[in-house]
Amino acid sequence: MIPGPVEFSPEVLSALGQPTTSHVSPDFMECFGQCLQMMRQVFLAPSSQPFIVAGTGTLAMDLAASNLVEPGDRALVINTGYFGDRMGDMLCRYGAEVDYLDSPVGEVACAERLREALKDKDYALVAMTHVDTSTGVLTDVKNLSAVAKDAGCLTIVDGVCGTAGAECRSDEWGVDVHLTASQKAIGVPPGLALVTVSEDALRKFESRATPVPNYYADINNWLPIMQAYEARKGAYFGTPAVNLVYALNASLREILDEGMEARFARHRRLAQAFRAGASAIGLKMVPKTEELAAPTLSALYYPEGIDASLTGHINASGVIVAGGLHPKISDQYFRVGHMGVCNESDILATVGAIERALATMDDAFTAGAGVTAAQKALSTSG
Numbered sequence: 001m002i003p004g005p006v007e008f009s010p011e012v013l014s015a016l017g018q019p020t021t022s023h024v025s026p027d028f029m030e031c032f033g034q035c036l037q038m039m040r041q042v043f044l045a046p047s048s049q050p051f052i053v054a055g056t057g058t059l060a061m062d063l064a065a066s067n068l069v070e071p072g073d074r075a076l077v078i079n080t081g082y083f084g085d086r087m088g089d090m091l092c093r094y095g096a097e098v099d100y101l102d103s104p105v106g107e108v109a110c111a112e113r114l115r116e117a118l119k120d121k122d123y124a125l126v127a128m129t130h131v132d133t134s135t136g137v138l139t140d141v142k143n144l145s146a147v148a149k150d151a152g153c154l155t156i157v158d159g160v161c162g163t164a165g166a167e168c169r170s171d172e173w174g175v176d177v178h179l180t181a182s183q184k185a186i187g188v189p190p191g192l193a194l195v196t197v198s199e200d201a202l203r204k205f206e207s208r209a210t211p212v213p214n215y216y217a218d219i220n221n222w223l224p225i226m227q228a229y230e231a232r233k234g235a236y237f238g239t240p241a242v243n244l245v246y247a248l249n250a251s252l253r254e255i256l257d258e259g260m261e262a263r264f265a266r267h268r269r270l271a272q273a274f275r276a277g278a279s280a281i282g283l284k285m286v287p288k289t290e291e292l293a294a295p296t297l298s299a300l301y302y303p304e305g306i307d308a309s310l311t312g313h314i315n316a317s318g319v320i321v322a323g324g325l326h327p328k329i330s331d332q333y334f335r336v337g338h339m340g341v342c343n344e345s346d347i348l349a350t351v352g353a354i355e356r357a358l359a360t361m362d363d364a365f366t367a368g369a370g371v372t373a374a375q376k377a378l379s380t381s382g
């Protein structure tokens, strides 16, 4: 129950274990081509260009930053925590003049604040994190992207902890680059960077005056490869992670079989049930309101008198949760991922394990109220 790597379905794991074919075998060309087509549906980005490249989510961020920024471009990062800082560092490294639209921990800038900030300077690009992995804050990608597009900016959405769990309608909402990694809500072991790039972003890329200062991530190297595979032809730039792509095919198929709307709704419902359980035993969320809380991840403060050893006690009960990540509060809270194949029983088991851990640490604590509240939330929704 950590925010990635998550649990993987048996079909995904078995695809991973099949014999490794040539990257230009007919089977693999078909598999890769299908993955690209399915990515358009899962990212709700029918007219964008999908990319599947071996690497982590950080490579996906690097691909966005290195291809879309030229020295002197102004970029605005709507910063909610750890990965917003990283995106800003990257944009800087590629020569952008970066400003941050910061918020107190547990909050995110609203559309009105963004509109004001965009009046100050001529920004080329606005970057945001859909689900902030260090705080569990959900960014309003729909409204913030609309404001950024209105001001003539390109938008980059780091969806690594949200994509395929939190609703993101890339094309409709004006998301120019939507990026993620395989090991979170996509449900495939770590090792694939997944990115969709809009027509507007490709145009900006094509009009570059300077070469992309990152050889591996250069879109010029990967675009012909993606186009070839989608046409079921082999092509080579760097050897694809063949087995991870077979696993991705299995996972994207499961995601589309469930259906995007049903999947978004399931994640919302499980998150609400988990937080109903947590709240019934007095745990406070890092996000300031339930509206700001992500469907894929919850960040919870340790209760009064309980320290970070709580996570060790929860882990000892057989449920693995993560410690804090945001530098300002890292020893004050813990994180629980509820994404991908996560189900109702996982939610109940997790709330139960937190209760047992609290009972171990605090003689006055009586277990039961959390599981009862989570059960109630599950039985009264969908």
Ligand SMILES: *Cc1c(COP(=O)(O)O)cnc(C)c1O
Pocket: 003, 004, 056, 057, 058, 059, 083, 129, 131, 132, 133, 158, 159, 160, 161, 181
């Ligand atoms: C996990 C994560 C990343 C980094 O992904 P890696 O695969 O660890 O490189 C980036 N952004 C967000 C929002 C994440 O949750």
